[in-house]
Amino acid sequence: MFEREDETVERVIQHLRRPVAIDPGLDARVMREIAQAPPNGRRVKLWPLLAAAAVLATVLVVRPWIWNAATTVDTLQFVLVAPQAASVALVGDFNDWDPARSPMQTAHGVWATVVRLAPGRYRYAFLVNGVEWRADPSAPAAKDDEFGTPSSVVTVGGRGS
Amino acid sequence: MMLAALLLVTQVAVQDPRLERLDPDTRVAVAAVVDSAHGVGLPVEPIIQRALEGVTKGASGARIVAAVRRLAVDLGTARTALGTSAAEAELEAAVAALRAGATPDVLANLRDVRRPPLTIALAVLADLVASGVPADSAAAAVLALAPKARDADLVEFRRAVERDITLGAPPGAATSVRLNAGAFDAPGTSSTQGNPNTPRRRSRP
Amino acid sequence: MGINSVEPSDAELVRRVRTGDTGAYGALVSRYRDRLGRYAVHMIGDREDAEEALQDSFVRAYRSLARCDDPARFGAWLYGILVNRCRTTGARAARRRRTFVHDAQALDLAAHADQADRLDWTDAVDRALARLAPDYREAFLLKHVQDLEYEEIAELTGAGVSALKMRVKRAREQLQKYLREAEHV
Known part of the structure; x- marks a missing residue:
């Protein structure tokens, strides 16, 4: 009887210990809120904070149409966690797929860059160490990749609310 | 010449x-x-x-x-x-929708029921399919929402469906349940009321 | 090269944040988001509210970082903020949990017995957890799911160790009872 109780509760515990999927955009929202209100009431210049806001916690793209779908948003932060990477570039329809155009900066293995985009639907991918293609796990996959490597899509813009 | x-x-x-x-x-x-x-x-x-x-x-x-x-x-x-008045962004999104399995008729219907630009509506359709939702279900859902929903509502709809899929719901069921919940088709109203899984766009003190 | 780099400690990251390196806070968020997120989801029962609580906690912690007396124990301090935040959200969300999954099951899970079983179990656990008194649920999750020591939980919750042990014991008993009831429905 007592043993069975322990078994059931242990099963519950193991079940509850499984990872829980947290919205990947949460990190970005935290960093954005922080950028708007620094600690101790200090005034901080906008750009360093925007750069800091690009350093996010997990593999994610800050999808602007999720953040702010009601208006046309044209500044996006793309983020990839790749602690082992020596370099990461963001390439896509917005920069002629040219790795030299959007090299990403790292802080603690979190690679980030900010890109300004006009409304539209863009395909993109991360190029790690100049050789390895990675899609963005937190963004919709580009289902029609014709070149045998993964890509993601981001859609910018939208009708006002 | x-x-x-x-x-x-x-x-x-x-x-x-x-x-x-x-x-x-x-x-x-x-x-x-x-x-x-x-x-x-x-x-x-x-x-x-x-x-x-x-x-x-x-x-x-x-x-x-x-x-x-x-x-x-x-x-x-x-x-x-x-139609010839379609913008480049709309055409690109439409290609994605077509490749996801939407028929040209679906695109034409969408054009008939929704004020342009259609970019987000088409992108949501394609992205739903990318999430595993059957193409006809995704098309039916977007067409049902298209006449009234704002772009933001469509995006919220997609996010809610994605979230339900992440939680283990079958994609088709997730789409129909969210659609039937009716939380996304009323412009100007809060689409998050009473809906535990919709994304937050909230204002807090 | 950034390869095989040693992870900076919490204390080091807190120090960097305090000297203006806001990006270092991103690393702290990264470090704690999943662990704390799991607690919030199970404690509150509603994912949306849980993520909101988690987000608020990270922002509050940042804004009051000057009050983190021991940066080496940033994690424990952050836990405390989240535990408090979850208490204020708590009950109102608990009853809303998992309503969707039921709908989905009704629609077309019948053909997938394994998945249906899994969802049934998930649902049963969620419901049993939701029926626990908040302080029982809190103690149970912190002890058994988050793997904290009683002394740490005492520090976070303000409750005594013996009271916490009693809450965890009651929680275990009640979970067992509720799950047995669910089996017979």
Whole structure:
């Protein structure tokens, strides 16, 4: 009887210990809120904070149409966690797929860059160490990749609310 | 006259230095596709980007040419469905929707029931399919929401469905349940009321 | 090269944040988001509210970082903020949990017996957890799911160790009872 109780509760515990999927955009929202209100009431210049806001916690793209779908948003932060990477570039329809155009900066293995985009639907991918293609796990996959490597899509813009 | 027009058209591709990244044979073939598209009034930038994507990804010339030809055809199909006034972003999103399995009729219906731009609606349709939702279910859901929903509502709908799928719900069921919940089709009302899984766009003190 | 780099400690990251390196806070968020997120989801029972609580907690912690007396124990301090935040959200969300999954099951899970079983179990656990008194649920999750020591939980919750042990014991008993009831429905 007592043993069975322990078994059931242990099963519950193991079940509850499984990872829980947290919205990947949460990190970005935290960093954005922080950028708007620094600690101790200090005034901080906008750009360093925007750069800091690009350093996010997990593999994610800050999808602007999720953040702010009601208006046309044209500044996006793309983020990839790749602690082992020596370099990461963001390439896509917005920069002629040219790795030299959007090299990403790292802080603690979190690679980030900010890109300004006009409304539209863009395909993109991360190029790690100049050789390895990675899609963005937190963004919709580009289902029609014709070149045998993964890509993601981001859609910018939208009708006002 | 014809020759002059042809020369003018041909310059579009020839003058684009980005295509120099292609090998000579591929560049000629891609330039022909670009010029042809330009000649019939289709946007050429998506075609150029697709070629550049292929180059950067190390694809063969044949594969690049096949990809841009297919894209040009699909852009044409999209424009036929959406009409000549469709913007480039709409056409690109429409290609994604077509490739996801939406029929040209779905695109035309969407155009009839929704005020432009249709970019987000089409993108949501394509992304739902990418999340595993059957194409007909995704199309039916977007068409049902399209007349009234704001772009933001459509995006919220997609996010809610994605979230339910992440939680283990079958994609088709997630779509129909969210659709039937009716939380996304009322413009001007809060679409998050009483709906535990919708994304937050909240104002807090 | 950034390869095989040693992870900076919490204390080091807190120090960097305090000297203006806001990006270092991103690394702290990264470090704690999943662990704390799991607690919030199970404690509150509603994912949306849980993520909101988590987000608020990270922002509050940042804004009051000057009050983190022991940066080496940033994690424990952050836990405390989240535990408090979850208490204020708590009950109102608990009853809303998992309503969707039921709908989905009704629609077309019948053909997928394994998945249906899994969802049934998930649902049963969620419901049993939701029926626990908040302080029982809190103690149970912190002890058994988050793997904290009683002394740490005492520090976070303000409750005594013996009281916490009693809450965890009651929680275990009640979970067992509720799940047995669910089996017979």
